[in-house]
Ligand SMILES: Cc1ncc(COP(=O)(O)O)c(C=O)c1O
């Protein structure tokens with residue numbers, strides 16, 4: 001018999017959850033314009049909107065808050081954070097930023113010129129927005145399989161080297177300031193990149209004098225998948241694997257709100273001194289002194305500790321295990337989800353869940369809204385709404401993946417909460433043909449998914465109703 005394992009921590013402080021009635025949830029959803037981003041958190045029972053900044057900190061982190069050095073300049077806390085990044089990730093130079101997109105802003109401004117191309121293994125919303133705002137065209141070089149939710153591959157975040165070579169041949173290396181490699185790939189379903197692939201991308205780029213910058217947001221989760229799935233790594237520690245991974249890049253942007261186990265913070269790291277000096281100038285303009293970059297001294301203390309806690313083998317094994325615990329139950333029940341199960345989230349395949357809805361009826365948005373209505377579980381649309389519009393044609397970008405993300409915060413929920421989520425999804429699947437599509441009532445011009453508002457496309461005005469079967473037929 002396989003012995004069961006449990007959380008590698010015990011609970012010291014608890015937060016009461018609110019449990020609204022169906023009618024209250026319905027009102028809350030209507031007030032939010034059927035957009036889960038606009039629901040008040042006090043109306044949410046289990047919050048799987050994001051794993052960003054939602055981590056439960058450890059007692060060591062809470063304790064360290066008191067030791068934060070809030071000096072405007074030369075803070076001891078910054079020194080400790082800088083030391084942790086250098087030691088755990090291996091980069092020479094580090095600059096603090098208020099969160100990941102602060103680092104993306106500075107990197108994009110410094111490296112991109114109008115008319116450049118930035119290849120990446122699938123886009124991320126904020127990352128691409130910064131690249132485009134600085135005049136670059138994003139080019140997706142992820143393997144084709146990553147766009148198919150049903151293909152089960154160990155490293156579905158890998159770069160297709162032929163696509164990268166073809167781009168270099170077509171536009172010339174001088175038009176590619178850097179390759180942006182996400183480890184893991186959020187929008188592909190939290191899928192990892194293999195060490196072999198990182199090595200090959202790095203070698204190809206170096207032969208053309210192109211830099212490789214990682215989006216390191218969930219790099220520890222990527223390192224764990226390498227330990228589990230790639231030949232030659234099973235006996236190595238996650239910390240050791242992570243260090244090797246980072247050696248195949250010239251620097252990284254980091255949202256500390258994920259794999260640094262904190263509620264706010266980020267950094268930009270690099271090995272090139274000239275880029276460091278120029279970045280430091282922009283940190284002063286956008287973030288604050290290079291010894292705090294938008295973070296309080298106490299935040300930096302917590303992050304320095306979180307960086308080390310995240311590479312504990314027991315922590316990361318449980319983390320990935322919990323995501324898998326949720327995903328596997330859904331798979332066993334025949335629910336369409338992105339395979340294999342990724343690092344930070346389980347992604348429902350909304351196209352397969354609601355096949356009666358056209359993509360312009362926003363199936364993933366409708367499914368996320370229906371899940372909230374059913375049980376108070378909050379998730380996030382990752383499909384046509386998130387993909388926005390083509391900046392040249394103004395048409396909707398139409399991603400192949402039309403997903404609902406169930407994102408698991410780190411160290412927050414127990415597996416009993418995961419069971420509640422499973423039950424709600426199974427109940428919705430039973431009555432899936434009663435769920436109708438949505439129309440977009442308000443569309444913001446940028447990053448529209450955050451603030452867009454929707455309305456049900458049904459005669460009754462209800463999102464879930466037996467009546468909808470007729471509309472959907
Ligand atoms: C893959 C990835 N990159 C970058 C970011 C940006 O980080 P932040 O939210 O800290 O600005 C996020 C989350 O927003 C992310 O998931």
Ligand SMILES: N[C@@H](Cc1ccc(O)cc1)C(=O)O
Nearest residue numbers: 049050051052125126186407
């Ligand atoms: N990075 C966070 C927060 C976020 C969510 C959606 C975005 O498009 C941008 C940022 C996440 O992936 O959950």
